[in-house]
């Protein structure tokens with residue numbers, strides 16, 4: 133048996149996608165022009181699938197900070213924090229994130245994926261119980277594979293489903309750790325966090341919230357769902373990423389636990405990979421300042437979300453359950469989703485296509501992510517394009533029939 | 542007479558338990574003493590949509606191989622069975638289960654340990 137034979141089914145499905153001439157999983161951005169535009173296939177495209185919620189990738193102050201840091205400290209750290217030591221800026225960044233959340237400790241990772249993978253798999257071990265939302269991100273599922281703890285899934289966004297699983301554990305020994313996300317990455321829906329926290333308190337479970345998609349977007353000061361639902365103090369661990377709202381790359385975890393720092397010498401995804409380069413650390417520190425200083429970006433983002441979500445809903449598209457910086461458009465099946473995606477690309481609009489098994493409940497989606505920097509005109513144009521394609525493909529019904537007045541009556 | 546599985550006294554007449562904390566609780570009542578046949582029937586009910594061709598689903602059916610179900614749908618089915626039978630089946634245990642029989646035995650085993 134060949135090494136790749138086990139992937140035969142996947143290869144076949146993938147071939148189906150590629151024979152149509154465009155591969156949604158290997159798009160080449162020939163030149164990125166701004167947070168909302170890039171050249172793809174030689175044409176200028178509107179970007180509505182980049183998780184660049186505040187549009188900070190081209191923020192002049194963040195770019196300058198990164199360039200200055202490269203000049204001062206070079207291009208990379210060439211090693212991990214425990215082997216090669218920390219740069220002052222790593223420590224300053226950690227202090228600034230901890231202060232942002234009002235927590236005592238922060239650890240920065242090279243990606244958000246590694247933060248979830250390392251922290252979750254290390255916090256619980258043999259004899260402990262890890263309870264995860266069924267729609268958790270791949271990084272959380274991968275952490276489950278690495279831990280010795282017993283892992284149980286509960287129904288997505290359903291505190292009573294979590295409760296029945298905590299109740300069934302009864303007086304079994306071992307810690308309970310519950311994993312939730314601020315905003316879910318496929319349909320843009322938020323967890324009923326306060327209700328979840330109440331259940332966790334009742335059963336003495338620790339709570340970890342991944343605010344990957346909610347940092348900046350939710351809360352009075354952009355700290356995420358923990359802030360907007362008023363449970364910052366009840367969330368023992370908050371994980372997040374620099375790769376979305378903050379426009380760079382990297383991950384973090386904050387906590388008040390006095391022994392938190394022991395993770396620096398136990399979490400392998402922290403210990404055995406190179407630390408973030410100076411340019412990234414500098415741009416992230418600046419981006420965090422921008423998030424604090426410019427709350428109007430949050431308002432712009434949500435205004436844009438309302439424009440896109442309400443506009444698509446009005447045309448009859450089936451969307452995720454609530455407004456969110458991610459707008460997931462349901463399509464009946466995988467092939468239609470890919471066809472729709474390609475038609476969008478032909479019309480000059482780049483979005484993401486998400487098909488099983490990467491999606492919950494086997495749904496096929498066009499995944500759009502909104503940016504504060506989108507103009508209302510860009511979004512109106514997108515709604516018109518999607519409406520046209522949606523009608524052509526029979527996903528939504530056509531315009532109200534014009535009354536036929538001419539003809540052979 | 543005590544329940545031979547759990548040692549608990551039997552409910553006098555109804556032998557019925559309403560499953561708590563479940564949105565289908567009002568419609569779904571399962572025997573307090575789920576027998577092996579009941580459990581297998583319930584599993585087969587979940588698996589029916591994934592039957593491949595005419596081959597019936599039986600105890601020896603290998604779930605991930607003989608049927609058209611993918612790993613995510615298996616996990617979702619397990620979540621529903623967990624609520625139907627009021628047990629939790631950890632993911633590492635699910636990974637070791639191959640056949641309908643093994644899944645049923647796991648559920649019965651976990652029920653007996655409650």
Ligand SMILES: Cc1ncc(COP(=O)(O)O)c(C=O)c1O
Pocket residue numbers: 243244245246248269271313317342344345373374375381382383
């Ligand atoms: C919910 C969630 N957690 C974690 C991550 C990983 O973040 P990163 O891109 O920093 O690895 C992502 C992004 O892909 C995500 O959507």
